[in-house]
Amino acid sequence: MRYFDHVATNPLLPEVLDAMMPYFKEQFGNPLSPYDLGIAAKTAIEDARAQVAALVNAKAGEIVFTSSGAEANNFALKGIALAKQQSGNHIITSKAEHHSIMNTARSLEKLGFVVTYIPVDKYGLVDPKDVEKAIIKDTTVISIIHASSEVGTIEPIKEIAALAKAHNVTLHVDSVAAVGAIPVDVAALGVDLMSMTAHQFYGPKGAGALYIRGGQRILPLIYGGIQENGRRAGTENVPAIVGMGKAAALAKRDLAIRTQHVTRLRDRLIDVIGKVESVHLTGHPHNRLPGHASFVVEYIEGEGMLLMLQAKDIVAASGSACTSKALKASPVLISMGIPSSMAHGSLVFSMGIGNTEEDVEAINEELPKIIRRLREISPFGKSGWGKSEPEATH
Amino acid sequence: MYSKKLMDHFTNPRNVGEIPDADGVGMEGNPTCGDTMKLFIKVHDDRIVDAKFQTFGCGAAIAVSSMITEMAKGKTLSEALTITKESVADALDGLPPQKMHCSNLGADALRKAIEDYRGRLAGAPAAG
Numbered sequence: 001m002r003y004f005d006h007v008a009t010n011p012l013l014p015e016v017l018d019a020m021m022p023y024f025k026e027q028f029g030n031p032l033s034p035y036d037l038g039i040a041a042k043t044a045i046e047d048a049r050a051q052v053a054a055l056v057n058a059k060a061g062e063i064v065f066t067s068s069g070a071e072a073n074n075f076a077l078k079g080i081a082l083a084k085q086q087s088g089n090h091i092i093t094s095k096a097e098h099h100s101i102m103n104t105a106r107s108l109e110k111l112g113f114v115v116t117y118i119p120v121d122k123y124g125l126v127d128p129k130d131v132e133k134a135i136i137k138d139t140t141v142i143s144i145i146h147a148s149s150e151v152g153t154i155e156p157i158k159e160i161a162a163l164a165k166a167h168n169v170t171l172h173v174d175s176v177a178a179v180g181a182i183p184v185d186v187a188a189l190g191v192d193l194m195s196m197t198a199h200q201f202y203g204p205k206g207a208g209a210l211y212i213r214g215g216q217r218i219l220p221l222i223y224g225g226i227q228e229n230g231r232r233a234g235t236e237n238v239p240a241i242v243g244m245g246k247a248a249a250l251a252k253r254d255l256a257i258r259t260q261h262v263t264r265l266r267d268r269l270i271d272v273i274g275k276v277e278s279v280h281l282t283g284h285p286h287n288r289l290p291g292h293a294s295f296v297v298e299y300i301e302g303e304g305m306l307l308m309l310q311a312k313d314i315v316a317a318s319g320s321a322c323t324s325k326a327l328k329a330s331p332v333l334i335s336m337g338i339p340s341s342m343a344h345g346s347l348v349f350s351m352g353i354g355n356t357e358e359d360v361e362a363i364n365e366e367l368p369k370i371i372r373r374l375r376e377i378s379p380f381g382k383s384g385w386g387k388s389e390p391e392a393t394h
Numbered sequence: 395m396y397s398k399k400l401m402d403h404f405t406n407p408r409n410v411g412e413i414p415d416a417d418g419v420g421m422e423g424n425p426t427c428g429d430t431m432k433l434f435i436k437v438h439d440d441r442i443v444d445a446k447f448q449t450f451g452c453g454a455a456i457a458v459s460s461m462i463t464e465m466a467k468g469k470t471l472s473e474a475l476t477i478t479k480e481s482v483a484d485a486l487d488g489l490p491p492q493k494m495h496c497s498n499l500g501a502d503a504l505r506k507a508i509e510d511y512r513g514r515l516a517g518a519p520a521a522g
Binding site for chain 2: 299300301302303304307308311320328329340341344376377378379380
């Protein structure tokens, strides 16, 4: 199988699984237990914490393990909004966020918080000036996605962090798609909180982390015992955390090689597919994730393309309505001003270290044929999209 | 997610294309998910002698379109009007629940094509 859906998840590296195995078996202790078995588990978690911290240039004490990137996002936004509720009830985020920020923001609106959703430009970029304009006296937290898994665009986090600091507002970044894919340095960026997840850098599912700058006050999402310094209760998922640590160490060691490899594959794919008639690259042409190539294909729909690609042993993703359980076109694409008719033809190829040039050539050969075939079936495109725009009833 | 039969109709759709001198044309769309189907029929002696389609939509939408043209061909107009969303879905060995509404446009497009044909016979302006 030619796997091009690394934004969905990555395969586990064998070295990572090896590091995890003892904690599924003989090292099964509870990290809170005072005897050797517990201490070994506790030590393993603290080692992993140092490894994850090193990947983003944080201090170990600033990393809190969670069960996922989504939990880290929920924890950050709710935890800061609630902790700073006495100073204000205004939150700023963007229209290009992942569901785990978007829906958390909506849930906070129901609790009485006021949320401003900053628009993005046609590349999916947030303009820091818009963020600054949105800041009011009551603003307590800004949450911006670091890099979009849907369109690959990398946001100007450093600029946003500088103005958040100037206005004394806490900044959270959702770096789930960025950490492990590009160099990320919390100190250089100047962010206060940052979400990440292990399975985006060849670690296991079930482990995520939130970087919380030292001294930053936050309310827990999960109350209970004193795990994670009282910031996240629940017996730790020791094997997954150990796996995240190992994966972080390998990501730090190999980042440059990995980036170079997937960038070459991405550029080759964009070079060929981007030239197919009525196919448009989505997201920023240069300032994008190294292994990320996303398109909208006019006149046809994404799910059909995915099914035909799969018949050729190629797997990819789409933000089309038909592929989503909600049956709605991707809000991120819509926020970029892409008409919903076109957003239905969304395709996302995300590359990983296991992909080869041969894999990319397979897409470059098969996809144009698939597009041609589906356009033959489509009622649109022959005389221009506008003219055949569906006069849908219902 | 999809049955073998549905995948067959998606991969090798029957009756794709336009009938330039069609006797009736029906267009049906779902504005939420964007699926759109255009169905062309040729009628002789109150019987559908040919049917073709063009569809924008997911695998299910294309398979439904292919299946409805197969089901409609050879039927009298009143027989064709008894085809329902359920009977199309059954003929494809079932549709996933979330596709039942959004991609199952065939029966409605066929009904509109027949209405268009009857409207033309009555001398009313063609619809669809």
